[in-house]
Amino acid sequence: MQRWIVLLGCFIGMSVATPAILLVPMGLFLKPVTSEFGWSRTEFSYLISIAAMFNAIAMPLAGYLVDRFGPRRIIAVGTLLGCGSYAALSLASSYVGFAVTIAVTVMLSGLASYPAFLGLTQRWFDRRLGFALAITSTGLAAGVGVFSWIIARTNAMHGWRASFLTVAMTALAVGVVNILFFVRDNRGPLPAVERRDGMAQSLQSGETLGAALRTRDFWLYATSFCLVIFAVVGCNSHLPALLSDRGASTDLLASVVAIGSAGSLVGRLFTGMLLDRFSVRSVAGVFLLGQAVGFLLLLEGLRWVLPAGFLLGAVQGAEIDVLGFVIARRFGRIAYARIFGSCFALTLLGAVVGPVAMALVFDRTGSYDGGLTMLPLFPAIAFGLLCIARFAPPTETATVLPLRT
Numbered sequence: 001m002q003r004w005i006v007l008l009g010c011f012i013g014m015s016v017a018t019p020a021i022l023l024v025p026m027g028l029f030l031k032p033v034t035s036e037f038g039w040s041r042t043e044f045s046y047l048i049s050i051a052a053m054f055n056a057i058a059m060p061l062a063g064y065l066v067d068r069f070g071p072r073r074i075i076a077v078g079t080l081l082g083c084g085s086y087a088a089l090s091l092a093s094s095y096v097g098f099a100v101t102i103a104v105t106v107m108l109s110g111l112a113s114y115p116a117f118l119g120l121t122q123r124w125f126d127r128r129l130g131f132a133l134a135i136t137s138t139g140l141a142a143g144v145g146v147f148s149w150i151i152a153r154t155n156a157m158h159g160w161r162a163s164f165l166t167v168a169m170t171a172l173a174v175g176v177v178n179i180l181f182f183v184r185d186n187r188g189p190l191p192a193v194e195r196r197d198g199m200a201q202s203l204q205s206g207e208t209l210g211a212a213l214r215t216r217d218f219w220l221y222a223t224s225f226c227l228v229i230f231a232v233v234g235c236n237s238h239l240p241a242l243l244s245d246r247g248a249s250t251d252l253l254a255s256v257v258a259i260g261s262a263g264s265l266v267g268r269l270f271t272g273m274l275l276d277r278f279s280v281r282s283v284a285g286v287f288l289l290g291q292a293v294g295f296l297l298l299l300e301g302l303r304w305v306l307p308a309g310f311l312l313g314a315v316q317g318a319e320i321d322v323l324g325f326v327i328a329r330r331f332g333r334i335a336y337a338r339i340f341g342s343c344f345a346l347t348l349l350g351a352v353v354g355p356v357a358m359a360l361v362f363d364r365t366g367s368y369d370g371g372l373t374m375l376p377l378f379p380a381i382a383f384g385l386l387c388i389a390r391f392a393p394p395t396e397t398a399t400v401l402p403l404r405t
Contacts, residue, residue: 002184003124003191007132009182010117011139013075016171016178017117018109020143022086022102023051023351024316027237028151028257031244032160039095041241045359047099048237052351054103058110059348063119063341065111070185071120071337075112079175082109087168090161112175114344118324119337123186126194133324134272140320141268141313145261147171152254206332207393212339217330220389222346224382225323229347231378232291232316234354234371235298236260239309242368246302256309263313271318275325280391281383284322288379291315295375315379323347326391 014020026048034044065074085105092098117136125132147167154163212218239260240253248256267287274283294311297304327340361371 003186003194005182006120006124006184006186007135009178009184010121010136011142012174012178012182013079013112013117014114014136014139015143015146016079016174017113017140017143018055018082018106019113020140021147021167021171022105022109023055024140024144024236025148025151026051027240028148028155029160029163030238030241032155033098036160037095040359040363041238042356042359042363043095045237045355047102048355049352050099051102051106052233052348052355054106055110055113056345056348056352058107058113059115059341059345060338061107061341062111062113063115063335063337063339066116066119066337066341067335070187071116071123072179072183072185075116075120075183076179078109078111078113078116079172079179082112083168083172083175085109086171087165090164090168114320114324115337115341118320118340120183120185122324122328122333122336124191124194126190127196128194128276129328130272130275130321130325132272133321134268134270134275137272137320137324138265138268141261141264144264145258148257148261149254152257156250206334206336207339209335209338209342212331212335213342217389217391218339218343220385221323221326222343224385224389225319225343225347226350227378227382227385228288228291228315228319228350230350230354230357231295231375232312232319232354233351234358235295235375236312236316237355238358238362238368239312242298243302243305245368248302248305252302252305256305259306260309260313260316263310264316266310267314267316267318268321271321272325275321280322280326281387283318284386285383287315287318287322288383291379292376295372299369299372320344326389329391330393332393 030041030044033039034041062074082105085101085108089098089101089105092101118133121132121136122129150167151163154166239256243253243256271283271287290311294308294315297308323344324340327343328336331339358368358371362368
């Protein structure tokens with residue numbers, strides 16, 4: 001029963017993590033912020049890229065700290081400091097001030113994000129690892145839906161500065177309650193019902209970060225998911241502006257946000273369940289095909305925007321589940337948070353470059369169509385890289401402890 005309580009805590013924690021309250025819905029701030037300060041969309045996209053860059057820097061650091069001190073302590077620090085710095089964004093009065101505050105916010109709140117909560121999940125689950133990771137990351141989809149609605153409504157009624165304050169206070173309250181009542185470390189072996197092979201793996205089983213970095217598979221994972229994130233973040237960060245330029249109403253924009261969140265929810269849940277039953281290549285292939293189709297549908301105008309939003313949301317939900325799953329299966333538990341954090345940091349280079357690339361396309365051509373035409377190539381290349389990667393250790397080198405009788 002304890003593992004399910006912890007899993008609920010991981011779900012809640014991811015719903016108030018950095019991606020849910022800042023990185024994913026940041027596009028909702030594009031128009032109000034640029035209108036107030038007179039910045040171009042490219043300049044605002046640099047802010048998105050700064051956030052993604054410092055998020056990438058934070059991931060390996062968070063992974064090291066989680067493996068060193070345990071997830072619960074690091075989650076507490078990240079929640080308290082991250083929400084405080086997030087609230088400070090409401091005070092920004094210059095481009096430099098905005099950029100510095102975003103960088104600090106992402107670095108601090110990144111401590112209570114993917115490496116911490118996915119690392120905690122794999123300490124409690126193995127037989128149902130795919131499903132458990134899906135539940136954890138589904139919290140992000142739920143958070144994106146809720147906080148995107150809060151941000152959109154607060155922007156319209158009270159302005160973008162009030163949005164930062166409202167979200168910060170809400171996330172802090174939820175995060176503190178979650179740490180006190182749901183988040184718990186597991187420093188021992190896996191629960192007996194989660195052992196796939198009748199052996200109790202210790203936290204010292206698997207490969208170190210250094211050993212993982214020397215494998216071809218680590219770099220294939222990183223490159224493949226970097227391409228996926230480049231495409232989906234580059235598109236989604238400009239999606240509200242893209243649709244607004246085409247004459248979309250406020251209600252349609254809200255509907256696209258909602259359907260994207262629903263797609264992310266469905267994508268995460270189905271990915272987790274499918275990973276426990278089918279091969280990684282089959283599962284990844286289905287969702288990457290959906291991403292390519294979503295980009296093509298956006299070229300058809302507003303008529304197909306809702307199905308496109310659903311497909312792109314589903315893929316943005318699935319990629320983290322797949323990455324977290326293959327890292328656990330391929331490299332084991334001894335340095336899971338460090339390996340995942342390092343690999344995820346490399347994939348986030350796509351999130352740094354993607355929004356700027358789409359902004360440059362718009363600023364030079366006055367349209368996003370050129371970028372949308374090229375984006376379907378990225379999931380195709382990503383799938384090709386996954387087809388030549390391995391998803392299990394080449395030999396059984398993990399240290400395991402026999403079950404006590």
